[in-house]
Amino acid sequence: MLVCTLAIMNREASRFVGQRGRFLSSLVRPMVWLLVFAAGFRSALGLSIQEPYQTYITYEIYIVPGLIGMVQLFNGMQSSLSLVYDREMGSMRLLLTSPMPRWWLLLSKLLAGTAISILQVYVFLALAAPFGITFPVLGYLAILPVLILSGLMLGALGLLLSSTIDQLENFAGVMNFVIFPMFFLSSALYPLWKMAESSALLRNISAMNPFTHAVEAIRFALHLQVNWSAIGWTLAAFLLFFAASMFGYDPAKGLVARKAR
């Protein structure tokens, strides 16, 4: 079974290496946010001391966990796009006719996507460092397990989407409906209390957003603290998304049965 996982990871990795544009854009996107957006916001937004920060922080420091989340969110959607592509191209069939258990095959896909997203995150953090945006050394290590969890969660969301989307063309629309609300209605750009100042409703929606919890889990880990509730939420969301996508890919019940022709 492990052989199979490694092979799937290997395939995803070599596909990723082949797509230099994807790698580049996955790094340029957060860097632009960090250097352009954050610089402008720095003066506009006052941040008070809040957990996990012990002192006043600059906005650039605040936004980094959100951008890490964004890297993983985009990567999760990208992997799901490649799943839909795989299905149109037929290689999904190859995967699904393997005698390995289906949940294991799909989990392997998720692990492969997560590994790639983590690579992107570390390259992003390395690029941010020369601009003075650094964190406790151990923090870089501490985020690793959280990144695996958040990567799996966002990947599972992509998997779920891929089981419901039957055509590549429909994908762009869905991406916009998922990525943007998920990113903006979260604690990635502003803390939730700041959002509550303008609208309690928005704050409440954001507090329900699993992406918020993934970002918070990363934020705390980066500063060597553990936010168990955020981790719990992220884990629960992962299990929910994965279970739902297993249903979607179930040959008897799922949507694949109605779609695959």
Next chain:
Amino acid sequence: MTTLHSLPGPYRFPELDLNMIDLTDKQGAMSLGTGLMVEDLSHSYGARKALSNVSFSVERGCFCALLGPNGAGKSTLFSLLTGLFTSKSGDIHVAGFDLAKKPRSALAALGVVFQQPTLDMHLSVHQNMRYYAALQGLSGKHATRRIGEALEQLEMADRAGEKVRALNGGHRRRMEIARAMLHEPAILLLDEPTVGLDTSTRQAITAHVHKLARSEGLTVLWATHLVDEVEDEDQLVILHKGTIRADGTAATLRGARNLGEAFLALTAAGNETE
């Protein structure tokens, strides 16, 4: 054409194994055998019925041509046979395993060549083989040996490092067939495998798979809409509008007519009754 059929020793081992577990002889006609058996299979896409009460079986070592015009339900049948989706009514037995109850054992006994190419263009020939082997649970030396043999047979050992993109359509198809055989399946399913190939490549591939059935004891289900891919001694199942119109030896079914005429007559007869 290359000598695809000059098979080295190791290819014959599965045949010996299958003989040892062959149920047909010991349990008589009622047993499931090691071939393929489809019983009373129906499937609908919503209100549209794609297959209704399809039953047929293929004996081990038989080459069965599943002939049907476009839209007959061949691809639906293949999706059901490969467990891509399941149907509420009917049974499928693959090499004696019930696909619904023991899907993993059944799938392990299947080699599948899909109508759509499923090779990764950006990967090399060897990488593609290796990926498939791993999906089938083959690893390490065993996988290396099997891949080596397959490439040897294809006479592509020297091109193993090339990207699939660089191969022509015929080579890609033959590679897919060889790949489907890597895990030594008992049954090989091919869904219109010659689509888009030129005549001589088409003939070579058809002949190659016929030979595999004859010399290796491989059970083959070959879906096509082209009558010239069917040989007289093949089992012929004609599928039209989701039902079986004929099932028998090709030579018997066609009688004095040529197969093309017989096929048209059998599928036309179906149209009138509807």
